[in-house]
Amino acid sequence: MDEQMNKKYLANKLFETQFALEDLREIVRQSLPTGMSNDQSEHYDEIVSGLGGLLEDLGKKNGQTQPVKIVGDLMCRTREEEFINIQPIQAGGRLTPEARKAVIAYGDGYSTCDNCRKPFRLDKIEKPSISTFHTDLAEFVGMDQARVVPGARRGFQAVASSIIEKGDTVVVSTFAHYTEFLAVEGAGGIVREAPVNEHNILTAESVAHKIDEVKRETGKLPALIMIDHFDYLFCNEHDIYGIGKVAQEYGIPFLYNGAYTVGIMPVNGQKIGADFVVGSGHKSMASAAPSGVLATTEEWADKIFRTTQMVGDVTGRKFGIKEVEFLGCTLMGAPLLSMMASFPHVKERTKHWDEEVKKSNYFINEFLRIEGNEVLSEFPRKHALSKVDTTGSFDKVAKTHKRKGYFFSDELKKRGIAGEFPGATRSWKMSTYGLSWDQIHYLSNSFIEIADKYDININ
Numbered sequence: 507m508d509e510q511m512n513k514k515y516l517a518n519k520l521f522e523t524q525f526a527l528e529d530l531r532e533i534v535r536q537s538l539p540t541g542m543s544n545d546q547s548e549h550y551d552e553i554v555s556g557l558g559g560l561l562e563d564l565g566k567k568n569g570q571t572q573p574v575k576i577v578g579d580l581m582c583r584t585r586e587e588e589f590i591n592i593q594p595i596q597a598g599g600r601l602t603p604e605a606r607k608a609v610i611a612y613g614d615g616y617s618t619c620d621n622c623r624k625p626f627r628l629d630k631i632e633k634p635s636i637s638t639f640h641t642d643l644a645e646f647v648g649m650d651q652a653r654v655v656p657g658a659r660r661g662f663q664a665v666a667s668s669i670i671e672k673g674d675t676v677v678v679s680t681f682a683h684y685t686e687f688l689a690v691e692g693a694g695g696i697v698r699e700a701p702v703n704e705h706n707i708l709t710a711e712s713v714a715h716k717i718d719e720v721k722r723e724t725g726k727l728p729a730l731i732m733i734d735h736f737d738y739l740f741c742n743e744h745d746i747y748g749i750g751k752v753a754q755e756y757g758i759p760f761l762y763n764g765a766y767t768v769g770i771m772p773v774n775g776q777k778i779g780a781d782f783v784v785g786s787g788h789k790s791m792a793s794a795a796p797s798g799v800l801a802t803t804e805e806w807a808d809k810i811f812r813t814t815q816m817v818g819d820v821t822g823r824k825f826g827i828k829e830v831e832f833l834g835c836t837l838m839g840a841p842l843l844s845m846m847a848s849f850p851h852v853k854e855r856t857k858h859w860d861e862e863v864k865k866s867n868y869f870i871n872e873f874l875r876i877e878g879n880e881v882l883s884e885f886p887r888k889h890a891l892s893k894v895d896t897t898g899s900f901d902k903v904a905k906t907h908k909r910k911g912y913f914f915s916d917e918l919k920k921r922g923i924a925g926e927f928p929g930a931t932r933s934w935k936m937s938t939y940g941l942s943w944d945q946i947h948y949l950s951n952s953f954i955e956i957a958d959k960y961d962i963n964i965n
């Protein structure tokens with residue numbers, strides 16, 4: 507084998523090995539906690555023997571080849587292989603094996619730009635198929651055009667800075683995420699909060715009332731309405747369709763915050779009556795951080811996606827069709843390619859949202875059998891993420907336990923469950939998203955088992 511061939515051979519083998527390891531990782535994760543099924547075990551054996559063969563082959567051809575050692579920080583990140591992870595905001599962003607492979611292949615800085623050709627803009631690149639991905643993304647959320655962004659927050663920022671004038675008002679919910687406040691602040695606007703009702707739900711009436719109040723006080727309608735479909739505090743569902751109608755009746759642009767929806771449940775911006783749909787890749791689209799999407803209608807596209815008019819006063823330079831809000835090109839490399847690689851899976855999984863909600867309700871129902879447990883989120887659940895309260899159960903144990911609140915984390919950890927906030931036994935959030943039914947049953951039984959061990963009544 508000549509030297510050039512040898513390098514290519516090695517490079518390909520390296521990818522194959524890394525990819526095979528990602529497949530193994532996923533098989534191990536799926537088989538938690540009950541062990542591998544026959545199918546999983548067969549796959550596992552196949553990959554392991556393939557890997558063994560590869561290494562042997564490499565060893566023979568290259569005396570100097572050494573196994574890669576992963577140390578320090580990298581080794582800390584083992585949670586997904588060892589535990590069922592109920593961390594509240596990680597579940598929807600967990601990478602698919604395809605995304606992990608994309609991260610390996612496209613981790614280098616400007617890797618996405620290998621084939622960037624005229625007109626020199628990220629969303630026009632055809633290899634890899636970034637251009638098609640943009641069209642698919644827009645269609646996926648029922649809008650006309652889309653851009654990838656480094657996180658939902660950058661989507662809020664692009665819209666706010668395009669349409670808010672200094673002193674303009676923006677209506678948000680009393681449960682709005684802080685990034686919405688900051689986006690408005692950055693654009694020189696003022697936030698007004700529409701209150702949620704006694705059930706912690708934001709209604710269309712509340713938004714309409716706030717708009718009327720703003721109009722009375724300032725003589726001007728708000729410049730924007732920005733509302734989360736599910737909020738980050740309780741993950742309750744808010745009346746997004748009603749609010750979309752109100753926005754249309756008043757003629758106010760409406761930004762739909764789908765940080766907790768786009769990528770895990772079906773979202774159609776047009777049906778909602780949204781002018782802008784924002785999603786978070788690392789929260790809900792099985793993508794590496796930071797990543798997200800901003801989609802809009804033809805009507806708004808020219809404004810939000812406006813291109814530069816700047817000319818260098820000395821050099822006379824112009825900058826083609828670079829978009830101002832995204833400083834030319836936005837999300838490159840590994841985060842973008844992870845989004846693209848996960849996309850087919852993400853599209854498919856949104857069709858099974860009802861099943862995720864069923865699993866969430868199954869767990870919560872079991873959780874509520876433990877005397878003193880409460881669910882603070884709306885119930886029955888409409889989402890996989892819930893806020894629960896264990897003050898009347900596990901926190902009572904914590905008061906006299908020598909490990910205090912950490913006893914609960916210890917008990918979960920012993921059973922292969924991680925992701926709760928260590929030491930938290932009062933109110934805390936957790937998610938069942940993406941767990942199999944076996945894992946849901948195991949999780950529910952584990953909670954019951956812990957309660958039983960500490961003499962808490964089970965109903």
Ligand SMILES: Cc1ncc(COP(=O)(O)O)c(C=O)c1O
Pocket residue numbers: 595656657658659660683685734736737738763765766785786787788789797798
């Ligand atoms: C409701 C909500 N909106 C927006 C964001 C910000 O999303 P990102 O991290 O993608 O910018 C979050 C993050 O936690 C959130 O909970």
